[in-house]
Amino acid sequence: MLKLHHHPMSAASRFVRLVLGEYGERAEYLEERPWEKRRDFLALNPAATLPVMLEDDGPAIVGATVAGEYLDETRGVFQRDKRLLPEKPLERAEVRRLTEWFLGKLDSEVTRYLVRERVFKLEMSADAGGGPPDASAIRAARANLKHHLRYLGWLAESRDWLAGPRLSYADLAAAAELSILDYLGEIPWEKEPAAKDWYMRIKSRPSFRPLLTERVRGLPPVHHYVQLDF
Amino acid sequence: MLKLHHHPMSAASRFVRLVLGEYGERAEYLEERPWEKRRDFLALNPAATLPVMLEDDGPAIVGATVAGEYLDETRGVFQRDKRLLPEKPLERAEVRRLTEWFLGKLDSEVTRYLVRERVFKLEMSADAGGGPPDASAIRAARANLKHHLRYLGWLAESRDWLAGPRLSYADLAAAAELSILDYLGEIPWEKEPAAKDWYMRIKSRPSFRPLLTERVRGLPPVHHYVQLDF
Incomplete structure (x- = not known):
């Protein structure tokens, strides 16, 4: 188990x-x-x-x-x-590159800041770093998010799934990050229709359902968070 | 090729x-x-x-x-x-954890700062971020390095190689980071004899030789950098 x-x-x-x-x-x-x-x-x-x-x-x-x-x-x-990693080494390398891009770069430039400032600081004790959010960190993260959404939109436009013809770790990594940003209402979906279309497809998968029912105490999600067609 | x-x-x-x-x-x-x-x-x-x-x-x-x-x-x-990754999935997971520890955590808490402040800033144009080193970044990196050396010493003491009985990616990841810190004279070897013993073993491998002959223009390495027995 x-x-x-x-x-x-x-x-x-x-x-x-x-x-x-x-x-x-x-x-x-x-x-x-x-x-x-x-x-x-x-x-x-x-x-x-x-x-x-x-x-x-x-x-x-x-x-x-x-x-x-x-x-x-x-x-x-x-x-x-x-299988969520392809068979061929070069295709695996592309899936891994994008998985790292989302879980590493996007996370450290965007998600980590927004979650820390908007969610964790509410739950943390003052000793652990709790307190009011830092507006400049939030501003920087939102500026970075624009570039990431443009790259995601470009990938979604040029390929069936983000790393190629099949669903892969790259899609799940991006979806994991975006689902949190979407919960917080941080994503201007209307600006990136291809990214939105990709997210609608992945959001409707059964694997996604448990994420959509979770709630952070005292911080409800934006109204479209659970809508499969938003 | x-x-x-x-x-x-x-x-x-x-x-x-x-x-x-x-x-x-x-x-x-x-x-x-x-x-x-x-x-x-x-x-x-x-x-x-x-x-x-x-x-x-x-x-x-x-x-x-x-x-x-x-x-x-x-x-x-x-x-x-x-082979530098073991065969069994759980052993591979331990090698990968440590490889990420060194190339991710140690790098982002120590090496990246010291290299940026002490090496890259000398080569960068002012536009790209060049200029005098930031003493507080250097101080923070040196403080973090102490904790990393203690962890490395503990691993070197408890295992033949850092992730287990055989040389693996974990050793090469740690050696890659430490070789740069050692070039810059940043490592207080005398405080961690087990780490030093491990580094002497890996430094004497033929794969290491090309690294020992490289020089950064205007910044010679500390005198013991090339010595296999230091």
Whole structure:
């Protein structure tokens, strides 16, 4: 049995949850607030980052891309045309590049700031860094988001799915990030119709449903968050 | 034939060079100054990061971990007991966790700052961010380095190689980062004898030699940089 330490507003955690959903894998989900630096959690992952996955209480599988590779090696390999990493090394390299682009670059330039300022700071103690949001960080993240949406729109326009003809980790990585930004009402969808069309397609997949029903206490999502046709 | 766009002071580039060295792969090395945002380079990698690898002028293989996975799939798989990623999924997950720890966390908390402030700013134009070093960034990086050296020392003490009984990507990732920090004289080796012993072992490998002969213009390495027994 798989176990996943996650947080609903951690895009990296959502990525792994989408992969598990696509592969029809059941897992036990344990919510973790990484900023509390719980001793047992640090023992699993001294970097104190999410997600952390375990299989049958074995050693920790740390981080979204590491978990993604593990799931490809232990599940994806049996999925034939539903496998979320292609077979050919160069195609795998393109999927991995974009997966890193979204979970790394987009996350560190946009999502991480907005989630920290608009969500986590409300839940954090003053010691852990809680307090009022930093308006300049929010402004910078929103400016960066525009460039990322343009790139996403360009990918969505030029390819069936973001990394090529088939759904892949790249789509799930982008969707994980965007689903959080969309919850927060941060995405000007009308400016990027191709990106919107791609997101509607991925949002209607069964793997996405659990994400749409989650709520952050005291912070409801924008009204179109759950609408499949928005 | 492989081609690698790299920079001598890019730890991520050094990681791929060490992998190629361990596998005895020849490659053409092209030095790139990513802050110049050369148009042809941006076409290969819109993130403008190093390294970027190409095989037979095929599509770009972007980033150290993506290149590492590609080399494992196309070279490592034929290397038997010299393969730098183990065979078992859980062992691969541990190697990947540490590879990300060094190329991601250590790099972004330590190496990137020190290289930017002490090396790149000397070469950059004022437009690109050049100028005098920021003393507070250097101070913060040095403070972070202490924690990283302690963790590295602990790994080196508890295992033959950093991720287990065999040399792996984790060692090459750590060595890539440390070799740059050592060039700059930033490592208080005397405080972490187990880390020093591990570094002496990896430094004496033939794959390491090309790194030891490189020089940054106007910035010679500390005197022990090339000594195998220091």
